[in-house]
Amino acid sequence: EVQLVESGGDLVQPGRSLRLSCVASGFRIDDYAMHWVRQVPGKGLEWVSGISWHGGNLVYADSVKGRFTISRDNGNNSLYLQMNSLRGEDTALYYCAKDRELGLNDAFDIWGQGTMVTVSS
Amino acid sequence: SYVLTQPPSVSVAPGKTARITCGGSNIGSKRVHWYQQRPGQAPVLVMSSDTDRPSGIPERFSGSNSGNTATLTISRVEVGDEADYYCQVWDSSRDQQVFGGGTKVTVL
Numbered sequence: 275e276v277q278l279v280e281s282g283g284d285l286v287q288p289g290r291s292l293r294l295s296c297v298a299s300g301f302r303i304d305d306y307a308m309h310w311v312r313q314v315p316g317k318g319l320e321w322v323s324g325i326s327w328h329g330g331n332l333v334y335a336d337s338v339k340g341r342f343t344i345s346r347d348n349g350n351n352s353l354y355l356q357m358n359s360l361r362g363e364d365t366a367l368y369y370c371a372k373d374r375e376l377g378l379n380d381a382f383d384i385w386g387q388g389t390m391v392t393v394s395s
Numbered sequence: 396s397y398v399l400t401q402p403p404s405v406s407v408a409p410g411k412t413a414r415i416t417c418g419g420s421n422i423g424s425k426r427v428h429w430y431q432q433r434p435g436q437a438p439v440l441v442m443s444s445d446t447d448r449p450s451g452i453p454e455r456f457s458g459s460n461s462g463n464t465a466t467l468t469i470s471r472v473e474v475g476d477e478a479d480y481y482c483q484v485w486d487s488s489r490d491q492q493v494f495g496g497g498t499k500v501t502v503l
Contacts, residue, residue, distance in 0.1 A: 309492065311438075319430070319438065319481050321492035333490045336396070369437060378492075379485035381428035381443040388437060 276300035276384060278370045283389030290360055296353040296370030296386055303327075304348045307373035309382060310355050312366035312391075322368070323355065327376040337363075360393045367391075397486040399495035406501045407472045415498045417465040417482030425484045427465040429458060432497075433478045441480075442467055469500070477502045 282294040294310070309324040323334045323344040332344055343356040353370055367390050371382035400418040407413040417427060427445050430438035441452050445460040455470045469476055482495040 311494075318479075318497040319432075319483075319494045321483075321494060324492065335491060374443070378490070379487065380426075381440050381483070382430075382438075383440050383443075383449065385437040385439070 278372065278384055278386035280368060280370050280386045280389035283368065283391045285392045285394065286360055287395050288361060288393055291356070291358045292360060292391060294355040294357065294368055294370075294389055294391070296355075298351045298353075298372070301372075301384075302348075303346065303351050303353065303372070305376060307376060307378045307380075308346060308353045309371045309373060309378075310344060310353075311369045311371055311382070311385075312364075313369065313388070314366045320366070324373070324378040325353070326378055331378060333378055357391070360391075362393050365391060365393045396489060396491070397484065397493050399482055399484065399493055401480075401482060401495040401498045403496070404499045404501065406503055407469075408503045409472055409474060411472055413469040413472050413476070413500055415467045415469075415480050415482075415500065417467070417495050418463055419465075419484065420463060422463055422465050422484065423461045425460075427458070427460050428483045429467045430481045430483065431476075431478045432481065438481065472500075472502055474502050476500060 310322040325344045341359045345354045367388040369388045370386040372384040374380040429442035431441045432438040442458040446458045
C-alpha cells in the first residue's frame with residue numbers, strides 16, 4: 275500500500291524546537307519532490323516547505339523562512355522538517371505530501387494523515 | 396504574494412451541479428490543482444493541471460481555467476461530495492506553492 279506516515283508532533287513551549295519525520299512506504303521518494311503542508315484545526319491548508327528530488331532545491335513559505343529546515347534521506351525513504359524558534363501560530367496539523375514530479379511545482383498526489391504540533395506554554 | 400480567492404461556501408441540491416471558483420491574477424496562465432478534504436481526513440487530489448482527473452476520481456468532476464478564474468465543476472452532486480475543496484497553484488515568481496482559502500460544499 276502506498277502511504278506516508280508522519281511522526282514527531284508534540285506539545286512544545288514557544289521558542290523551542292521540534293523535528294517532524296515522514297516515512298514513505300509502497301513507493302520510493304527518490305524520484306519525487308516532497309512537501310510539508312499544515313492546517314490549523316478548522317482552517318485552511320497552508321503550504322510550508324518543499325524539497326526537490328535530490329535535495330538540492332529547498333523552498334519555504336515566508337511564515338517559516340529562517341526558522342524551519344526541510345531535508346530528506348532517500349536511502350531511508352524519509353522526509354524531515356526541523357522546526358526552530360517555534361511560535362503559537364505554528365500550532366497546526368502538519369501533513370507530508372508527495373509531489374507528482376521531480377520538481378517542486380506540481381500537484382500533491384499522496385498525503386499522510388498528519389502529525390499535530392501544539393506550541394504553548 | 397500570489398493570492399487565490401475562493402467563495403467560503405457553496406450549497407447544492409443532490410443531482411444538481413456545483414461550481415467552485417478560484418480567482419487569481421491571470422490564473423489562466425498557471426496550472427491549477429484541486430483537492431477535496433472530507434472532515435477528519437487528509438486532502439485528496441481530485442483535479443490536476445486544470446483538467447486532468449486522477450485515477451479513481453469520478454467523471455462527474457471536471458475543471459476549467461481561463462483568464463482570472465479557474466473552476467471545479469461537480470455534476471450530478473452526491474451526498475458524499477460534501478467536503479471542503481481547495482485550489483492550488485505554483486507561484487513561480489516566488490518559488491512557492493499557494494492554496495486558496497477553501498470552499499465548503501454543502502449538499503442540501
